[in-house]
Amino acid sequence: MAASGSKCRSCGEPAVIDLPRHNANFCAEHLLQLCRRQLHKAIEDYDMFGSDDRLLVAVSGGKDSLAVWDMLVEAGYRADGFYVGLGIGEYSDESTRYVTDFAEQRGLHLISADLRRDFGYDIPTAARATKRVPCSACGMSKRHLFDKAAVDGGYDVVVTGHNLDDEAAVLLGNVLHWDIEYLARQLPVLPARNGFPRKAKPLVRLTERETAAWCLLRGIDYLVEECPIAAGNRHLHHKSVLNTIERESPSTKSAFYLNFIDNMAPLLAEQTAAASGDLVECARCGAPTTGETCGFCRLVDTARAHEPVPVDLVLGKRGRR
Amino acid sequence: MLVKLRNPNREIEVDGDRTVNHLLDALELPRESHLVICNGTLVPGDARLAHDDVVEIRPVISGGC
Numbered sequence: 001m002a003a004s005g006s007k008c009r010s011c012g013e014p015a016v017i018d019l020p021r022h023n024a025n026f027c028a029e030h031l032l033q034l035c036r037r038q039l040h041k042a043i044e045d046y047d048m049f050g051s052d053d054r055l056l057v058a059v060s061g062g063k064d065s066l067a068v069w070d071m072l073v074e075a076g077y078r079a080d081g082f083y084v085g086l087g088i089g090e091y092s093d094e095s096t097r098y099v100t101d102f103a104e105q106r107g108l109h110l111i112s113a114d115l116r117r118d119f120g121y122d123i124p125t126a127a128r129a130t131k132r133v134p135c136s137a138c139g140m141s142k143r144h145l146f147d148k149a150a151v152d153g154g155y156d157v158v159v160t161g162h163n164l165d166d167e168a169a170v171l172l173g174n175v176l177h178w179d180i181e182y183l184a185r186q187l188p189v190l191p192a193r194n195g196f197p198r199k200a201k202p203l204v205r206l207t208e209r210e211t212a213a214w215c216l217l218r219g220i221d222y223l224v225e226e227c228p229i230a231a232g233n234r235h236l237h238h239k240s241v242l243n244t245i246e247r248e249s250p251s252t253k254s255a256f257y258l259n260f261i262d263n264m265a266p267l268l269a270e271q272t273a274a275a276s277g278d279l280v281e282c283a284r285c286g287a288p289t290t291g292e293t294c295g296f297c298r299l300v301d302t303a304r305a306h307e308p309v310p311v312d313l314v315l316g317k318r319g320r321r
Numbered sequence: 322m323l324v325k326l327r328n329p330n331r332e333i334e335v336d337g338d339r340t341v342n343h344l345l346d347a348l349e350l351p352r353e354s355h356l357v358i359c360n361g362t363l364v365p366g367d368a369r370l371a372h373d374d375v376v377e378i379r380p381v382i383s384g385g386c
Binding site for chain 2: 005006015016017018025028062063064165166208209211212213216217224225226227231236239240243244246247
C-alpha cells in the first residue's frame with residue numbers, strides 16, 4: 001500500500017486525491033460528498049430542473065455521462081438514459097457494452113438509437129461524405145437525436161455530462177474567435193424553446209479529474225479510451241492549454257468559466273434572444289430549423305448516398321496507432 | 322514498479338521508490354489530467370510508491386465534442 005502523508009481536509013483520514021483548485025486533499029467519502037454538493041449547487045444555482053421533472057441523460061459510455069446519470073439517480077431524480085451508436089468501429093462497440101452494462105446492473109431504463117441501423121450511415125462515412133471534420137457530423141447527429149428522443153418520449157430535460165474542463169475549453173475556443181453567437185448560447189442550462197427541449201449540464205462545477213474519481217470510487221466501469229477520431233482535435237488542445245495555466249495558477253479554470261457565466265453571460269442575453277427567432281418545422285422530420293429541411297435530414301441524405309468508409313480512413317492525428 | 326499506461330494501453334517498468342507526482346513528472350504526464358491508482362486504490366500526489374507496487378496512470382481527458 002502506498003504511504004501518503006496528506007490528510008482529508010474534512011475528517012483528517014488519509015487522502016485519496018489532491019485537488020489544488022480547492023487547496024485541499026480528500027478521502028473517498030468526502031470527495032464523493034464534494035461531488036454531490038457541486039452537482040446540487042449547479043442544479044439549484046442555474047435552476048436546471050426539479051424533482052418532478054423527467055430527465056433524459058445522454059450517455060456515451062465515458063466517465064462523465066455515466067457519472068452524471070449515477071449522481072442523478074442516487075439523488076432521487078427520475079432519469080433515463082439515451083445512447084446513440086455512432087459506428088466508430090471497435091470504439092463504438094466498446095461504448096455500447098459499457099452503457100448497456102451500466103444500465104442493466106442498476107436496473108435503469110436505456111433507450112438506444114444506431115446511426116447505421118436506423119439512418120443508413122455512420123460517423124466515418126458522414127465525415128467523408130460531407131468533407132467536414134468527423135466531430136461536426138457527430139455533434140449534429142447526437143444533438144438532433146437527443147432532442148427528438150426527449151420530445152417524443154415526453155421528457156422535460158435533456159441532461160449531458162459536459163464538465164468544467166469541457167465548458168472552459170469551449171469558452172476558450174469561442175473567445176479566441178470572439179464568436180458572440182456561440183458565447184451567448186454557452187450556458188449551463190438552455191430553456192425549452194421553439195420545439196427544442198430544455199438542456200442542462202449539471203457537471204459544470206466539476207473537473208474531469210473529479211468525475212473520473214467519482215467513477216473509480218463508485219465502482220463505475222467506463223470506457224477510458226478517448227474517441228480515436230477526436231484524438232488531437234482543437235478542443236483537446238484547448239484543454240491542454242488550460243491545464244498548463246491551471247498548474248501554475250490553480251482554480252483559474254473554474255474562475256474563467258464560472259465568472260463568465262456570472263458576469264458576462266447576462267450581458268449577452270439579448271444576443272441569445274435575437275438568435276432564437278424565425279424557426280420553422282423541418283418538412284421531413286418536424287424538427288425546428290431555419291430552412292425547409294433541417295441540417296440532420298440533409299446530413300442523412302448526403303451520408304446515406306456515400307459508400308461506407310472504414311474508421312481507419314478518418315482517424316485523428318493521435319488516433320493512428 | 323509496474324506502471325500501466327493508457328491511450329494506447331501499454332506497461333512499463335519504472336525504478337522505485339518515488340512519489341506519485343515525481344512519477345508523473347518523470348513520464349511528462351500532467352498532474353491535472355491524470356489519476357493514479359496504486360494496487361487498485363486511488364492515491365494522491367504525495368503518496369510514496371514502492372518498487373513492488375502495480376500502478377495505473379489513468380488519463381481523464383475526453384474529447385467532449
